[in-house]
Amino acid sequence: MPKYADVIVPLPLQEAFTYAVPPECQPKIQVGQRVIVPFGIRKFYTAIVLRLHDDTPPYPTKPISEVLDTEPIVLQKQLQLWKWVSDYYLCSMGDVFKAALPSGLKLESESTILPNQDWQADAPLKPSEEKVWQALQPKTKRSKATGQTLANLQKATGLKNILPIVKGLLEKGAVQMKEELRRTHKPKATAQADEQSPLKAAEVLTEAQQEAMDSITEQWQEKDVCLLHGVTSSGKTEIYIHLMQQALAEGKQVLFMLPEIVLTAQLTERLRRVFGTRLGVYHSRYPDKARVELYQKMLSEKPYDIVVGVRSSLFLPFHRLGLIIIDEEHETSFKQQEPAPRYHARNAALVLARQSGAKALLGSATPSLESYHNALSGKYGLVTLKTRYAGLSLPDIEVVDVGEMQRKKLMSGIFSPQLLAHIRKALEQHQQVILFQNRRGYAPVLECKACGWTPRCQKCDVSLTVHRGYRQMVCHYCGTAYDIPSACPNCEGRDLSSRGYGTERIEEQLQALLPKARIARMDLDTTRSRQNYEQILHDFEEGRTDILIGTQMVTKGLDFDRVSLVGILSADSMLAQPDFRSYERAFQLMEQVAGRAGRKGSAGHVVLQTRDAGNGIVGMVVRHDYEGMYAEQTEERELFRYPPFCRVIFIYLKHRDEKVVESLSTDFASLLRQVFGERVLGPDTPPVSRVQMMHIRKLILKMELSAPMSAVRERLNTLQEQILNMPGYRSAQIYYDID
Numbered sequence: 001m002p003k004y005a006d007v008i009v010p011l012p013l014q015e016a017f018t019y020a021v022p023p024e025c026q027p028k029i030q031v032g033q034r035v036i037v038p039f040g041i042r043k044f045y046t047a048i049v050l051r052l053h054d055d056t057p058p059y060p061t062k063p064i065s066e067v068l069d070t071e072p073i074v075l076q077k078q079l080q081l082w083k084w085v086s087d088y089y090l091c092s093m094g095d096v097f098k099a100a101l102p103s104g105l106k107l108e109s110e111s112t113i114l115p116n117q118d119w120q121a122d123a124p125l126k127p128s129e130e131k132v133w134q135a136l137q138p139k140t141k142r143s144k145a146t147g148q149t150l151a152n153l154q155k156a157t158g159l160k161n162i163l164p165i166v167k168g169l170l171e172k173g174a175v176q177m178k179e180e181l182r183r184t185h186k187p188k189a190t191a192q193a194d195e196q197s198p199l200k201a202a203e204v205l206t207e208a209q210q211e212a213m214d215s216i217t218e219q220w221q222e223k224d225v226c227l228l229h230g231v232t233s234s235g236k237t238e239i240y241i242h243l244m245q246q247a248l249a250e251g252k253q254v255l256f257m258l259p260e261i262v263l264t265a266q267l268t269e270r271l272r273r274v275f276g277t278r279l280g281v282y283h284s285r286y287p288d289k290a291r292v293e294l295y296q297k298m299l300s301e302k303p304y305d306i307v308v309g310v311r312s313s314l315f316l317p318f319h320r321l322g323l324i325i326i327d328e329e330h331e332t333s334f335k336q337q338e339p340a341p342r343y344h345a346r347n348a349a350l351v352l353a354r355q356s357g358a359k360a361l362l363g364s365a366t367p368s369l370e371s372y373h374n375a376l377s378g379k380y381g382l383v384t385l386k387t388r389y390a391g392l393s394l395p396d397i398e399v400v401d402v403g404e405m406q407r408k409k410l411m412s413g414i415f416s417p418q419l420l421a422h423i424r425k426a427l428e429q430h431q432q433v434i435l436f437q438n439r440r441g442y443a444p445v446l447e448c449k450a451c452g453w454t455p456r457c458q459k460c461d462v463s464l465t466v467h468r469g470y471r472q473m474v475c476h477y478c479g480t481a482y483d484i485p486s487a488c489p490n491c492e493g494r495d496l497s498s499r500g501y502g503t504e505r506i507e508e509q510l511q512a513l514l515p516k517a518r519i520a521r522m523d524l525d526t527t528r529s530r531q532n533y534e535q536i537l538h539d540f541e542e543g544r545t546d547i548l549i550g551t552q553m554v555t556k557g558l559d560f561d562r563v564s565l566v567g568i569l570s571a572d573s574m575l576a577q578p579d580f581r582s583y584e585r586a587f588q589l590m591e592q593v594a595g596r597a598g599r600k601g602s603a604g605h606v607v608l609q610t611r612d613a614g615n616g617i618v619g620m621v622v623r624h625d626y627e628g629m630y631a632e633q634t635e636e637r638e639l640f641r642y643p644p645f646c647r648v649i650f651i652y653l654k655h656r657d658e659k660v661v662e663s664l665s666t667d668f669a670s671l672l673r674q675v676f677g678e679r680v681l682g683p684d685t686p687p688v689s690r691v692q693m694m695h696i697r698k699l700i701l702k703m704e705l706s707a708p709m710s711a712v713r714e715r716l717n718t719l720q721e722q723i724l725n726m727p728g729y730r731s732a733q734i735y736y737d738i739d
């Protein structure tokens with residue numbers, strides 16, 4: 001009988017914590033179960049048991065309050081993956097725990113609980129449950145229940161151990177966690193195939209698709225990972241469906257991962273027609289309750305055979321995973337930026353495949369340089385699909401030099417005469433148009449014509465974006481909104497004008513130019529809810545709108561029949577990003593959006609507007625020359641030592657006081673140099689050097705690929721502890737972002 005348990009608490013703390021296992025819990029406790037542990041003076045958390053043992057620690061231990069589960073809810077295999085993520089991405093197991101489980105499975109003292117007013121009891125509540133239920137009711141009949149944190153509920157009811165009681169009420173559906181109410185999704189009741197009925201056949205593969213599929217299966221004999229490089233509209237999804245059927249026939253489970261914005265009703269409906277109820281969808285926009293249900297079904301004896309999901313789906317429990325497919329593998333949204341764990345879901349999924357003995361397929365029309373490099377060097381298999389579905393040829397791309405058009409005074413706002421002529425022609429022929437601009441809002445800059453003053457965020461080092469729809473200026477870094485001033489606060493001048501173009505302004509301008517056209521806009525502002533998003537797509541699909549203007553949301557995963565023209569309104573902002581991946585990324589975005597033109601029937605046309613027509617990347621987009629882009633970019637990456645040739649660790653240091661962060665970054669850099677020598681670069685001031693009142697400095701550590709990350713992590717932890725213990729630096733923050 002184990003006397004002690006090392007547990008992971010959902011906090012960014014490096015180590016696991018040891019608690020005593022009370023005798024009554026000893027027979028039932030298992031690794032991977034949830035337990036409730038007291039923490040600090042009044043707090044408690046749901047923790048996961050990582051290890052059970054009898055080694056008495058050299059310090060006094062508190063006992064575990066409760067074991068929540070009868071069976072583990074995190075499998076050994078999952079814990080292995082958590083460990084890898086925390087080692088590789090330099091974060092704590094607690095950070096991974098937070099990201100890996102839906103909120104409903106990790107109650108803590110700060111969780112807010114609400115009563116479910118529609119709920120009806122099948123059986124009387126236990127006295128303790130009744131007490132909690134009563135405490136949650138609104139003060140008067142007319143007011144609404146606003147919810148209470150578990151810490152307050154505990155105080156209000158005087159109950160000693162409130163978590164198991166709330167857990168029981170959650171399972172009965174009597175209460176819910178607050179976060180769910182912010183979401184609007186209601187699961188749609190769709191007619192679903194009977195579980196026992198045979199799978200419906202997918203469409204028949206074309207000859208090229210069949211060849212690609214055979215080649216993938218063949219390469220899997222020798223290699224675990226295969227890259228499918230298929231041009232846009234080459235019918236990759238059909239190949240995926242056949243491979244999934246193959247895996248299912250072998251009794252294996254499949255994980256099909258997609259970037260968030262591609263996971264549309266369009267695709268899931270299509271997959272459901274083939275796989276019926278054997279398919280589950282794990283989406284971050286679904287309510288937490290639906291995610292908890294799916295998680296629990298995966299643990300049950302009848303789990304889904306296929307899960308289609310975004311990033312976090314790789315943390316689900318799989319018992320017999322045989323295949324992972326990662327579509328649009330180049331997509332940057334597979335990388336989590338904020339908060340920790342700052343992991344890359346594609347890379348973590350490949351580790352999951354290896355740990356599970358599963359095969360993996362990466363798919364893209366514009367693979368990431370890393371994956372293509374691995375394919376060319378023989379680490380991955382490579383299958384290329386060069387022909388578009390139904391014999392379509394790739395769209396032809398016309399480059400328009402915006403600088404020249406401006407000198408000739410031929411521009412109508414952001415629209416060149418060439419682009420306008422093509423739009424008019426498409427509308428006359430009852431065809432549709434997609435216009436792409438990688439910037440939302442009305443205009444990126446408001447400027448006083450008299451003195452040049454522009455409004456900036458008070459908390460961040462960035463200028464504010466004007467949003468006409470909200471009648472406000474918004475900081476895209478921290479979300480703070482400001483009123484649009486009627487006069488310049490600097491010189492009291494009244495002539496404030498907008499500079500630059502966001503999607504909102506483009507919509508306004510185009511509507512003025514083409515009053516009869518039916519125009520829709522798709523960006524973060526118009527798609528706050530999933531319904532809005534799907535409505536916009538649906539209207540466009542049904543031909544109820546003629547022109548769709550959007551940010552990168554319009555660049556991928558959408559199949560439309562009548563789009564004959566795509567306009568890239570400005571390539572320049574994409575090419576000017578200060579990031580070693582910016583050219584790769586610009587190529588991918590432009591190639592992907594170009595691929596929306598000309599499907600089913602005729603090759604499309606693309607108008608690409610730029611001030612930098614001579615830029616090499618523009619020429620490569622025109623020629624659809626992925627290989628050329630790859631060759632040029634890898635040469636640069638090798639020269640300047642960037643991935644895939646080495647591992648880059650960005651070290652961010654933050655503090656409220658600029659002087660402190662300045663000296664901290666210098667001191668930390670010299671400390672790091674004592675260990676890592678020339679591999680340390682910086683400190684640098686990043687382009688946006690203040691966000692939410694915190695000043696930021698950056699260091700770069702370039703490690704050889706052969707260096708084991710767990711050792712690097714240990715070194716960094718020691719040094720970080722050392723520097724943060726120095727007087728003056730205690731309140732500073734240091735965090736890491738890999739590759």
Ligand SMILES: [Zn+2]
Nearest residue numbers: 457460475478
């Ligand atoms: Zn801000």
Ligand SMILES: [Zn+2]
Nearest residue numbers: 448451488491
């Ligand atoms: Zn002014």
